[in-house]
Amino acid sequence: MGDALTLDPHSANEGPTSTLLHHIYETLVTRANDGSLEPGLATEWSIHPDDPSVWVFKLREGVKFHDGADFTAEDVVFSMERVRKESSDFKGLHSAVVGAEVVDNYTVHIKMSGPSPLYVQNLTNFFIMDKGWAEANGVETPQDFKAGEEKYTVRNTNGTGPYTLVSRDPEVRTVLALNPNHWAQPPQVTEIIYTPIKEAATRVAALLSGEVDFVQDVPVQDISRLEQTAGVKVTTGPENRSIFFAYDMGSDTLKSVSTGDNPFKKAEVREAFALALDRDAIMKVVMRGQSQPSGVAMPPFVNGWTEALHAYGDPDYDKAKGLLAEAGYPDGFSVDFHCPNDRYLNDEAICQAYVGMLGRIGVKANLVSQSRTIHFPAIQNREVDFYLLGWGVPTFDSAYVFDFLVHSQEDARGGWNGSRYNNPEVDAMIKSLATETDLEKRNATIAAIWDKVQADRVLLAVHNQLLAYAVKDGISLDVHPENQPKMTTVTFD
Structure with a gap:
């Protein structure tokens, strides 16, 4: 976490x-x-x-x-x-x-x-x-x-919230105390000691030793064991978050690609990358069954989601190799593949699995695994060619995905469009969503945008995350769909 x-x-x-x-x-x-x-x-x-x-x-x-x-x-x-x-x-x-x-x-x-x-x-x-x-x-x-x-x-705050900042040591410990002047009924939790623990095994050990009372992101490999451990309670539920791969499909050349051009500009290459992805294998082996494979980078919570968009096909490595050859890369190519190692559930392991899958079609993906504190700015600063990202949708509407990930970088929109996707027709449709009052017409526009995004392979969806929280017995805290657990909702049995 x-x-x-x-x-x-x-x-x-x-x-x-x-x-x-x-x-x-x-x-x-x-x-x-x-x-x-x-x-x-x-x-x-x-x-x-x-x-x-x-x-x-x-x-x-x-x-x-x-x-x-x-x-x-x-x-x-x-x-x-x-x-x-x-x-x-x-x-x-x-x-x-x-x-x-x-x-x-x-x-x-x-x-x-x-x-x-x-x-x-x-x-x-x-x-x-x-x-x-x-x-x-x-x-x-x-x-x-x-x-x-x-x-x-x-490092300093002044909000109206139920807790006040007592101390802050980034990446080590943040302490919050109950705000005695808050307008709402006081929560049962009177002090929060927020302790980031990057290593999954260490997080679980801290819970079992009593060092912490609550673990937000339980490693998938430990869920079954914790469910059978006395003194620990595990709560699971779906998260409103999609995990996907993306690549720079707009630049003429890429920094890390061995070919001297940009293979991702070619539809055949993007299709080959999609055909190399075995979502079911990632779900079964990497996620231990704790994910929902999907063909679209949006979870079912979101307006615009359909079963048809969610559907995905089996990998086809021979066809993928044929598409690479058709695109002019019969021997494949190499590219740097950037991945966080401390943000999403098994993020680095997902990337490692995809590295192996791409190897089967002749693509050498050089994994660059790094902290999210480096990974995220690199995406926003347009410094990476190929990467993994997760995206939650707090508005529960597709426009949030489009505004940040699909619209070209312009004014307030496109801030996370590391794909460099730039389609004026799609941009115009995205803009129209903000002020369209006919909801039937608006939903038709959303569907049209998704059709184009899917056809162009802008975002290569892997799965939707499933969450598990673990707490000491006597504590109750439901899984929040945004994975934003609030200590104000904790109750003690």
């Missing part, structure tokens, strides 16, 4: 980072375990009766930031301006926002570029900051994480 990359609430759109920040900062709306939206710092939200392009938010009164400052509409407007700035990794969620304005202390209007009936779904990871605190500390702009920028917000 990895540590938060930063404590800046608008800097890194990444799972473990958001998980920690949800305990310190709060959002206007929250996502329940069943996927429904619940009130957070906003108690009500609606579309303006006289202007369908305006969302109206009624804010919770009597809320205070950790330093004692009052929470008001000004903080929401400031946070909206901040999260849309260039260095924010969340700006793609607000690409249709024109601006926000204070109506009164507890009412905010958010103006969209057109009617956006689903925009509220984008707000579950929109953390609200104190305007005065940010200005006093010179942090009006988010940290640029991919550039390695250091800011006051990286």
Whole structure:
């Protein structure tokens, strides 16, 4: 389980980072375990009766930031301006926002570029900051994480959440204490000691020895053993996250390819890579049955998912070799293959398995295994040719996948499009989703985009993750579909 990359609430759109920040900062709306939206710092939200392009938010009164400052509409407007700035990794969620304005202390209007009936779904990871605190500390702009920028917000916080930051030692230990002035009923957990433990065996040993009470990502190879261990309880469930491979299919040449050109620009090569992938073998051998193989890079939680997109074929190595020869690579080629080793369940082992599969068609994939702290910036800085990535969908809608992974890099969109995919027709369809009010027409556009993405082999889906949490007996915590367990929901038997 990895540590938060930063404590800046608008800097890194990444799972473990958001998980920690949800305990310190709060959002206007929250996502329940069943996927429904619940009130957070906003108690009500609606579309303006006289202007369908305006969302109206009624804010919770009597809320205070950790330093004692009052929470008001000004903080929401400031946070909206901040999260849309260039260095924010969340700006793609607000690409249709024109601006926000204070109506009164507890009412905010958010103006969209057109009617956006689903925009509220984008707000579950929109953390609200104190305007005065940010200005006093010179942090009006988010940290640029991919550039390695250091800011006051990286190690200091001031949210409205149920816990306050006591100490922070990155990659070692972060301590949170109960916020005695929080507006909600106090949770049963009064202190959180967040301890990142990279090695799977060490994580499990820490639970069995009593060093920790809860392990978030139980290694698949240990689930069965822990289920039979006295004093330990294991809870499992599906995660709203897809694991996939991607490659630079836009550049004319690649840095690490032996051929001097870019094989991934050729449809035959992308098809060959798809035919070399044995998803069932990865599920059975690498994941010990704890994954859901899929032919599309979106989990079933997401609007736009269909059984037809989910379906996938068997590997065909002979056909794949024939396609490589047809593309001009009868002897294959070599390419660097970048993979994280501390983010997803068995991420490095998945990559190792695919290296072997590619070897069967003459492709030598040179595995570059590294920490996510290096891997993610390398993707966003367009420094890798071929890589593994996982993607959760907190909005439960395909537009989130398209905005970040498929749309060309332009303004707020395309921030994680390491494929360099650039299709103006697809871009136009993606943009239309933000303000399309006819849901039937919108869903038809989503289907058309997926058809094109699948046909072009932009994202090579492997599987959807399944999760397992392990806790000491006497503790109850349900699996969260976003894999963002909240200690406020823990109960003691």
